[in-house]
Amino acid sequence: MSLKYSCFISYCHGQGNLMKSFIDQLKRALEDYLEPWLDEKVFIDEDRLQPGYHYNDVFANAICQSICMIVVYSPKYERHSYCLREYQAMESIEKNRLELLGDKSFPGQGMIIPIIFRGEKEDIPLKFENCIHYSDFSKFTLASIDINTNPEFIIQIEKIAKYIYKCYKNLNEQTDICSECNSFKLPTDEEIQPWREQPKKQMVFPGREVRQ
Structure with a gap:
């Protein structure tokens, strides 16, 4: 695999637009900017799968076979167990793959790239x-022009795309990077509980951008 x-x-x-x-x-902007470098597509839940056995298998495999995860954060993200299960699944994969790479660390911040929505x-x-x-994409509204034609947003998209490619080059040097995917499972609801209980801490907003 x-x-x-x-x-x-x-x-x-959500139910809204x-x-x-x-x-x-x-998704479209990322695929446009990644296309010159990668054949691999961007994965989103286009079928609106409901949590269950099929959901667990499809998403566990998709997360495990992804170079990176992009977390689109809004306050209700951490109130939904399926979001936190996805996040913690990638944390587990990230830990294992960083250990496999040894002293070749990922350039920047690991395999999880949060976007503040x-x-x-x-x-x-x-x-x-x-x-x-x-x-930071918090300025996006329904009145915004397309991300692909918004100078402020597209700079961030390009930085994210370049970072994903850098991660790909590191991972692609390992022949068995997806060896765990056949048996990989999403964490249970009980395993994600500690994150929900963590207190919030005030910090400067917006945060640091993805490095080139």
Whole structure:
């Protein structure tokens, strides 16, 4: 089994058009900027799978076969167990792969790239502090022009795309990087509980951008 996706986009589904519009544009923009470097596509939950056995298998495999994960953070993200299960699954994969790479560390911040979509300063989880950098897309609205034609947003998209490619080059040197994917499982609801109980800590907003 080999790497299949350039990134897995983890986000909290909603009934309105705001998040859907952003996710659709984000996916398209990333694929446009990654296309010269990678054949691997961006994974999102286009079928709106409901949690269950099929959901667990499909998402566990997709996360494990992804180069990186992009977390689109809004305050309700950490109130939904399926979001946190996806996040913690990639944390586990990240830990194993960094150990496999030995002293060849990822350039920047690991395999998880948070995007702040909405949230006050005090909302930002401790998970995103210090070791993980994030990008700020909080100015996106339904009135925004397309991400691909917005100069402010496209600079961040290009930085994220370049970072994903750097991660790919490191991972691609390992012949068995996806060896665990056949048996990989999402964490249970009980395993994600400690993150929910962590206190929030105020920090400067927006955070550091993804480095080139």
